[in-house]
Amino acid sequence: DAKTTQPPSMDCAEGRAANLPCNHSTISGNEYVYWYRQIHSQGPQYIIHGLKNNETNEMASLIITEDRKSSTLILPHATLRDTAVYYCIVRVQYGNKLVFGAGTILRVKS
Amino acid sequence: KAGVTQTPRYLIKTRGQQVTLSCSPISGHRSVSWYQQTPGQGLQFLFEYFSETQRNKGNFPGRFSGRQFSNSRSEMNVSTLELGDSALYLCASSSLDFGTEAFFGQGTRLTVV
Numbered sequence: 001d002a003k004t005t006q007p008p009s010m011d012c013a014e015g016r017a018a019n020l021p022c023n024h025s026t027i028s029g030n031e032y033v034y035w036y037r038q039i040h041s042q043g044p045q046y047i048i049h050g051l052k053n054n055e056t057n058e059m060a061s062l063i064i065t066e067d068r069k070s071s072t073l074i075l076p077h078a079t080l081r082d083t084a085v086y087y088c089i090v091r092v093q094y095g096n097k098l099v100f101g102a103g104t105i106l107r108v109k110s
Numbered sequence: 111k112a113g114v115t116q117t118p119r120y121l122i123k124t125r126g127q128q129v130t131l132s133c134s135p136i137s138g139h140r141s142v143s144w145y146q147q148t149p150g151q152g153l154q155f156l157f158e159y160f161s162e163t164q165r166n167k168g169n170f171p172g173r174f175s176g177r178q179f180s181n182s183r184s185e186m187n188v189s190t191l192e193l194g195d196s197a198l199y200l201c202a203s204s205s206l207d208f209g210t211e212a213f214f215g216q217g218t219r220l221t222v223v
Binding site (some may be wrong): 098 | 154160217
């Protein structure tokens with residue numbers, strides 16, 4: 001599975017959009033980009049995933065660059081409850097092995 | 111529907127002992143994966159089971175083992191516990207052979223003394 005690079009931490013003001021970048025320059029053509037988050041001492045929570053096209057669901061939007069070497073997770077209106085560690089993962093669709101990096105600690109501040 | 115259930119939630123064991131952790135996946139899910147989370151190493155993949163067969167395995171010693179039953183429930187076992195095995199052990203289940211999202215349980219906090 002391809003490796004990912006994320007900033008160790010980010011701050012965001014409550015109510016503003018949080019934009020979390022991820023670099024995955026060695027991604028292969030059949031690898032998907034997944035995002036999970038983990039709130040302190042809880043199990044990771046799935047957010048969104050995509051292959052080539054931008055994706056949006058009720059939680060977030062995922063923007064993948066045309067060359068697929070990087071992506072951005074967007075939380076449109078961050079709340080204090082969005083404070084968590086966010087993990088960007090790239091993996092093949094087959095199988096359910098997730099390789100987690102260090103993630104980004106997002107702190108949403110009032 | 112009920113989420114992924116892990117039991118017990120907390121466990122304290124002594125070095126040298128063995129431990130068995132249990133995971134009940136979401137109803138209908140056939141894939142179960144296990145992860146270890148420590149402050150130093152982060153979240154690391156242990157193994158994955160699908161339809162009672164181990165499909166993927168992480169880089170852990172043979173003291174770590176698992177199995178899956180016909181009802182998709184899974185157990186993992188750690189023998190000859192070491193202090194470094196103290197961790198949060200997480201289980202995740204997925205519905206498809208070609209997984210979409212994985213749903214995680216709340217984990218079992220194992221402390222080895």
